[in-house]
Amino acid sequence: MTKGNYMKRRSMNKMRTVLKGMLFFVILLGLALSQFSAVRASVGDDAQLASAPRYDRTDQLIVKFRDRSIARASRLSHDRVNTLSAVAGVPLTHFRAMSGDAQVLKLPYAMTPAELEVIVARLKADAGVEYAEPDVIVHRMLTPNDTQYLNQWHYYEATGGANLPGAWDITTGSSSIVVAVIDTGLLPHADIDSNILDTTGRVVPGYDFISSTLFANDGDGRDSNPTDPGDWEAAGECGGGLPTVDVNSSWHGTHVAGTIGAIGNNSTGVAGVNWVSKILPVRVLGKCGGYLSDTIDGARWAAGLTVSSVPVVPANANPAKVLNLSLGAPVVCSAATQTAINEILAAGKVVVVAAGNSDMDASGYTPASCTGVISVAATNRSGGRSYYSNYGTVVKIAAPGGAQGYTNDSNGILSTLNTGLTTALADTYRYYQGTSMAAPHVAGVVSLMLSANPTLTVAKVTEKLLGTARAFPSGSDCTTSLCGAGIVNAAVAVLAVSTVPTVNAGPDQNVDPGVAVNLNGSTSSDDGTISSYTWVQTAGAVVTLSGSSTATPSFTAPNDLTGTLFTFRLTAVDDVGLSGTDIVDVTLNNAPPVIASIGDKTVTVGNTLTFTVTATDANGTIPILSAAGVPVGATFTPLTGVFSWPNTDTLGSYTVSFVATDSENAAVTDNKTITITVQNPPPPSSGGGGGCFIATAAYGSYLDPHVKVLRDFRDRRLLTNTAVRLLSASIMPIHRRLRILSASMKPCGPSRGGRLRLWCTALSIRRSFCFFFWRQCSLLRE
Template sequence: MHRSSLPRLFSALALASLACAAQAREHNPLADLARDESPTDRLIVKYRDGVQPFATARGEAAIRVAGNRQGVSVRHLRAMSGGAHVMAISRAISPQEAEAMAQAISAGDPDILYAEPDHLLKPLMTPNDSYYSLQWSLSDATGGIRAPAAWDKASGSGVVVAVIDTGVRKHADFSANLLAGRDFVSTSFISNDGDGRDADAADPGDYVTAGYCSTGSAAANSSWHGTHVTGIVAATANNKTGVVGVAWGAKVLPLRALGRCGGYSSDIADAISWAAGNAVSGQPTNTTPAKVINLSLGGTAACGKTTQAAINAARAKGAVVVVAAGNEKANASTSSPANCTGVVSVAATTKAGGRASYSNYGTSVTLAAPGGDSGAAIASTWNTGTSTPGSDTYAYMAGTSMAAPAVSGVAALMLSANPKLTPDQVATLLKSSARAFPASCSGCGAGIVNAEAAVAAALAAK
């Protein structure tokens, strides 16, 4: 959520140590392998120690019979280190058929220690981005979303994700994935850029002096909130720089609806409508409509009729609307737009997989994703400026604002794998594929978003 997400710049030591680790990984890009459920044309057979020759008469018969059952012939290809032997099958067969053959061969000769398919393996996508190992939310066994296995099947390519937020700095780590976008802030009091709505979605900074927003309101530095959220969604992968986004192959449509003191729901509603390709008075046609809309924003209120109508219209265009559940440690039913109908409302979890201390909760929450907490926040793109823009950098932030774009990224991966999915199907599959919470997370929905299982479910869906 805007303002409640606290940035912490990476320490120079952390950056230096991670850079060294990244360089070491680049020397062994195939270090992580995953089984590919592809056909194979080989088996591995190992006889018990001391059995000579390689294939006894009984073993040859077992191999021949197993091959006949599958309509193939089998021949000896080569010996391996350790005493096993590779057997070539006359044609490729499915993993299930190969497993059945291996079991039949083992059962046919007690001198065989084991027989197994010689599976084809492939590299598991491990980005070479220099700060990737700081992104525990992507791959940590306990608290992560299991993104690397999903990336072997989808990258988000072909999907547009709208980020409705404070606008964006054209950070070098995601500029290749950035579309033009628009500024929907209608008043200069909030905009801080000297004008109203226009074609410039750049974030000029949302810093405020004490008392600017209201009597007694606190001073605050620029948050660069939209820049951080955008990096979580779609920072470029394998550019040996910075971080990697959940849907690193997707395009981001930045829509500025927040500025100093926040943003009006009327501006946010227009941005939602325009993002999906619906007409908005005074605005040109959106030629790159989004299939996922991320709203890392909210406030304590009922879901307004205007906001609900914009969400309904966006869903009717096929857009999945993902919303942060809120950072008030309260029931999400009191936070809008998390309490609107038809949205995917996202609570935040810690590295331990439990509910983050600040996260909203309740029956309106759809599922959860890593939002971080003290000691383990979410790493992403940022800017050095305290008021006006400075240079590109990276920072840690924590909040349901960080959890929502993780789910938006997974939704983009799903739609990249299966573009026919409807918003309701995406929501259903996100819930059914979510994994159980490893720690207490009462009121956090169906589970922690599971990118690997969600993409597999998308591929299997009609």
């Protein structure tokens, strides 16, 4: 035996001795399903322990204290540990502080579920304990296969593929997006990054969170080197008689990372889902699996959260936006796990996990059953549920995971690997199957969605991812109650979050000043969901938009100059934060001027007629006024609109037209035509005791003073004289004979009228006789 073989055998014997006492392990879900029968062993019964599945026992507990000062302590005092041991009923040892202000404690040996149940119940009953749970062992979820390169049907085939080519037409990834692979670590690979430690390629600095040197297989515990040293296992090395045969290194994290992010279009090997985004390796699984507490710490760190532990873990300079956990254990999501998941989701990170490979309801597995994660079932090449895949209502979506009939069967998922059976040797590619292979398809698609639209929230990613899933093909044994919303549809999912909504602000408009204007915006998006509308005026006199946060606001057009332009921009934002814009112009028409109502005018001869013509223009300009048909002696002033006719001295009707001309366009006018009537004063009601008409005809005129003198002369002198009365009676026959001539008499001149008037008054003839002579006289109008 060589020295090297001797040291190797000695190391393995030491590991067997330590792990022999472990009583609660998590199943290696990638093993043949026949290995999954659970056989509980009695405490200290080595014979039963040898046949017990490794997920059945653990030698660690996770405990969180209510007292924050205790919870956040890097080390628990001996008194505190002794007190807790008394509560538990078994001696406990403080192992380390972990993230989330919890503490990891060692049990005296690996205990069965029955023992753990009793101890955990005792601790939970303690008033100072917030929660307590077993620190179970988690494992990778695949069945390893041999190397063979064929093609990646799982990306493009219509029935069982993920429809990636259409997504690549939109984006192949963004270097600003980081995807965490929380797994066995990562190997350098030419199709991913040939040097994963130089910080210059696709891979950003990761971390090794395995705290147990036995699991780590790299000679130490936690460190800054996430390189996968190999997780090969000798038969029986992991306790409970497992594995039953020697198991080669899986290079599981490298296979998962290749599916997420192998370089595409480089004429080498395979393509990943995302060709550009960064990969963050976080090592939590090693030989025989890994503790849940290490997985929780690793997930928190990957998301950029603070990890309080011993030794101190440096802050993550490259927080991931997407976390892929292709691992699990057959226990319901615990308080410690859910608390970590909640914090990660609150930080805006998407968590994608494998549903499990036990052909069981995923509600009994962690982290698949945790609230808020995207739990992924596996489908085969025909779109049916892979024979091993877990299922149930906690499953959110399905993705290609393959279903192989033999090692390296091309019906599996092809990705990056290494030829080494124990330690790493050379790059290669191999087909694996498992929900571990399905989950990175989804994580990769999520990273493409975020590359196309980095503003997406966790809720919106989930909504669009599930909402665009392809229906299971006819004849599939998958249903939405078993395998989630459907098979991941990369092209449609990426399109749904990257298509800018089409915005139409409506047709340009020409409107009159003063009218109500309605803007008619409309939009369309990938699914018709618009979350907000915003209108902003970008040109023209400021107006008040009513309903500016709707598609169809309105405003009142102001009184402004013809051709005034108002411009409005509509921005619509869809439910994934993408926005589109459009503008619309509103131009003011040339509104015609309007002359205010004037109405016909009537004036008594000799009086003065004055009125004002006004006109307005809705464009805010002052119309130009003019008039036609202005009578002789009258004037019209265009500037003021004042019409004036002093001492109207000509009886008759006069037609006058007023015109308002638009100051911006002389062809645009308004006009009003009125009639001015100049008339005699109204006749007297009676008076004069049958005396001369002149006594009342001129009443109210400028002759009124003379009329009063004559009336006084008539009443006091003439009408009291008998001779005059007889003369008046004798003249009446002549008046009747000549009466017919009155219609043809020409108007009298002022002097003639004056003489006749005086003569008639002096004689005091009857009114009818006076009327014969004065009817046509311009100074004495009836």
